[in-house]
Amino acid sequence: MQRTYQNPVYPDTMADPFVLKHEGMYYAYGTGPGGADGRQVPVLRSPDLVDWEPLGHALLPNGAKHYWAPEVAFHEGRFYMYYSSGSADEGTDQRLRVAVAGHPAGPFVDAGSVLVPDQPFSIDAHPYRHTDGQWYLFYCVDFLEESGEHLVGTGIVVDRLLDMTTLASAPRVVVRPHQDWHVFRKGRTMYGAVHDWHTVEGASVLVHGNQIYCFYSGGAWERENYGVSYVVADHPLGPYRLPEGGQEALLMRSRPGAVIGPGHNSFTTSPDGSQTWIVYHAWDVAQTTRRMCIDRLDWEDGRPVTAGPSCGPQAAPSSAAP
Template sequence: MQENQLTFGVHDPTIIEHDGRYFLYSTDTRQPETSGVPIRMSRDLVDWAFIGQALPGVPKEAKEWSNALGLWAPEIIHYGDEYRMYYSTSTFGSTKSYIGLATAKTPIGPFKDQGLVVKTSSELCHHNAIDANVVTDKEGSQWLLYGSFFGGLYILPLDKKTGKPSETGFGRRVAMRPQSVDTAIEGGFIYYNPDTDYYYLFCSYDSLNDTYNIRVARSRHIDGPYIDCKGYAMDDFTHHPDEIGMKVLGSYQFSGEKVVLAPGHNSIFKRSDNQLFMVHHARRKAFSDEFFLNVRKLTWLSNGWPVVSPCLYEEDCEQKSLELAGDWKVIRFDKYSHLQESTTETIKKNDYQKTDDNEFKWQGNLVKTWLEMVDGNTEQVLSGMTTEGYGIIARKI
């Protein structure tokens, strides 16, 4: 896969579009050296240039509360005549955390700190105020989804005029994992699909250093309950914790290619032409700073569940009616967080039935196929859901 060196060091990414350009915001990983939120710009979602930083460092009130050295996991939205950036401050292993708000008239600033949105500590509550995501529900109201490890993910209503909570307290919990897996859940993002009339809660399980993987569940209501494709709730403690959530993407390696390790902390970006992308980071090596930006097309199966491309986005391809027959490199994810390696499988014409536009039922799996650019060449790819309710990705040989 082609890689852009300027997207190395990108962690916890989110993208917005403005005036024909794309702006990428991410955690301050000191790659390159910054003291605020690094900002990168692109015209094609592939080639990125570092153009500066939002905020000169950790704002005074946030630093005094959290003792943070840098800004984490920014979220940015455009509302009215301003850009609102929600930033997180904390230290590893602590719930003394702070989500603040900064505003600007342009995507590149200058940003002015507007102070506290929500803060946590062990004396105040049992959860953690980092990883902000602002969601607009189908009635037009705004909500703040936040949380990491400890007490799970919470959702809190916002006042659209101020961008801050419209009620006191910490909101409602929508997802949590048990102590047996170190309560490892974070990086939540909610996307509303008007075609299915569901809210989809994406989140990351396990350790960002080596075992990260992306799960999804859905709800008719923005504040839950969020239920996965097996009927399990995202705060279910009665089943094995690794069985909860449809696993969209985990660590994998196609034969003869570089490993994609610990994909996670995703956002969903909707381009002006309505094409959806999952934006996340991944690693090349466990417990290292070798992480980089991943932008992948996201689409929907006819059963209403999302799937993502096995390939990093390079450019749009002309789409046409495709068939499944042929030899494929196939990766099936399961409930565990280990690395999945591809197997070579031959699909024959009598092995599948067409169910929808470029969608097929194959060995009980529901899969969708399309064309992607891979290292400058056009390839046929597929993504889908296995009979067990976990993701499947493949590339035609």
């Protein structure tokens, strides 16, 4: 009998979920409240992407107030957690950092430096290892000038990693806000001026048909316009091109009366490796909290598709035969 699951797959707050598959187990990291012991970043473990066990918190604090959007890469026996932290109440001073551990559940110890020191604001790091073995880091910074179709606001860039804690300091633009649905807040005071602020964030990369697909979440994270779309390139450093039909989120968007603001996703594979799954957060209709959800990702005529955000029973990720 086909096993099923139903979203959300974890009942508590788990925003910006990232899932690492390591030695047959899944580890999920997200934005959420810190632990009673002062540690940050909730971490969960699962054998199948459906049943999740909390393991406490993975990151030793660095003295900041807020910790956002962790992602973890495994390289040469060590685990590297990329995250942002800051102390301003409105979160406008977030800076990217990296912490290191010998186990996927931590404890992760901060490496002691800011990854992007020339930017006043940097968030949503996504480490990506290309097919040739080279590591890259996708992340977000702010853009204060309009340029062509580009709007003022938060956008995504990519840089090469010289090693797991050092960037080449030669970032290239991946995608900037360019659509009305990317609006975060009109009349927002930022950097001493008032802007109609737009946002694209939460990069996550897949390779399909020798093409690089950089998925992003656009809009306001607490509103119904938040959703997931993508851009495409031939190489991780770009240039990236816009697909047709970008007037709305192409992959996933709110379902009125059911799911609000699905986004900030990561990708992983089923236990048997045969399927791709998107892991994302979404609000319930009452907007109680952002919880972790999963849905299968498929490809049709070279375009990614998913039934998500789903809210009824779905076929569970496929497992290897016993």
